[in-house]
Every structure is written in C-alpha cells, then in structure tokens.
Amino acid sequence: MDRQEQFRKQVRVIYQLLKVVVSIIIIVAIAGIYLIVDPSFSVFKKSAPDSAYIVVQEDEEDRIENGIHVRSGLVEAEGLMEVVNNCTNCHSSKLVIQNRMTAERWIATIRWMQETQNLWDLGGNEEIIVNYLVTNYPPIKKGRRENLRNVEWYDLQN
Known part of the structure; x- marks a missing residue:
C-alpha cells in the first residue's frame, strides 16, 4: 500500500467515527430538549409502587358526591359497582345513562352485546345490573309536542 491509500483509509475510519459521535450528540440533545x-418523561422518573397507585385509585375514582359516583356520573344505589365494573369497561357511562330502557330492552341489549361485541356472561350480576338500570334510569315517556297556541302568524315578504 502506498501512503496515499493509507491516508484515504485513515480518513474513512475517522469519518465513520465522526458520524457515530455526531449521532450520539444529536440523540443526547434531543433527549435533553x-x-x-x-420533565415527567417516564424513563427518567421513579415509578410509585403498585400499592400506592391502588390507594389513589380507590380514594379518588370511587368517590361519591351528592349521591353521584364521581368517575362515572351514575346514581349511587344498589348495583352501582356492578354496573361500573361490567359496563364501563367497554363504553362510557354516558351511553348507559342516555339509553333509558325497560328491563326487556336492557336484556335484549345485553344479549346483543354478548353476541356481537364480546360481552362476557354476566352471571348473577345481570339481574342486579338490569334492576339498577331500570330503577335509576327508567324510560322517559316522550309524547308529541304540545300544539302551538297564541301564535301571531305573519306573511313572509319576498
């Protein structure tokens, strides 16, 4: 090998090392930014023990204020936690609250969810859940709106 070839080889090695060093500097700079x-970036943060998380979860999420379960917005009554534990795993409690149905319709809806949405067998909880829903969120009778009275009609101008 002549001197020029050795020089080129050394330049290539230095160039490769320089690329590695620059890459490391860029990664460190991005991490710093x-x-x-x-600042709460999880890689650099110490995690709390699991038991501390559970205590916070029980205290904060299952709190009842003014007869309402804070996390779900559902009425506090017998069967509340069965509804929370079985219904809100898949969808919002607001969906439950807005769909006021009879016991027959709730059961039909549960069967539909079991057949098409992979809802598990509720076992003995089904009756508790349906009773809670029918008692606290019964169907609201909606009729036709009342006829308009004492209306001053006028012609529209072109």
Whole structure:
C-alpha cells in the first residue's frame, strides 16, 4: 500500500467515527430538549409502587358526591359497582345513562352485546345490573309536542 491509500483509509475510519459521535450528540440533545419540554418523561422518573397507585385509585375514582359516583356520573344505589365494573369497561357511562330502557330492552341489549361485541356472561350480576338500570334510569315517556297556541302568524315578504 502506498501512503496515499493509507491516508484515504485513515480518513474513512475517522469519518465513520465522526458520524457515530455526531449521532450520539444529536440523540443526547434531543433527549435533553424533551426533558425540558416534558420533565415527567417516564424513563427518567421513579415509578410509585403498585400499592400506592391502588390507594389513589380507590380514594379518588370511587368517590361519591351528592349521591353521584364521581368517575362515572351514575346514581349511587344498589348495583352501582356492578354496573361500573361490567359496563364501563367497554363504553362510557354516558351511553348507559342516555339509553333509558325497560328491563326487556336492557336484556335484549345485553344479549346483543354478548353476541356481537364480546360481552362476557354476566352471571348473577345481570339481574342486579338490569334492576339498577331500570330503577335509576327508567324510560322517559316522550309524547308529541304540545300544539302551538297564541301564535301571531305573519306573511313572509319576498
């Protein structure tokens, strides 16, 4: 090998090392910027033990205020936690609240969810859930709106 070839080989090695060093600097810079923007970045944060999380979850999420379950917005009554544990795993409690139905319709809806939406067998909880829903969210009788009275009609001008 002549000197020029050796020089080129050394330049290539230095170039490769320089690429690695620059890449590391870029990664460290991005991580630093991310920490400035989001200091709670989970890789650098110590996690709380599981038991501490559970205590917070029980205290905060299952709180009742003014007869309402805070997390779900459902009425506090017998069967509340069965509804929370079985219904709100898949959808919002607001969906439950707005769909006021009779016991027969709730049972038909549960069967539909079991057949098409992979809802598990509710076992003995089914009766508790249906009773809770029918008692606390019964169908609201909606009739035709009342006729308009004492209306001053006028012609529209072109």
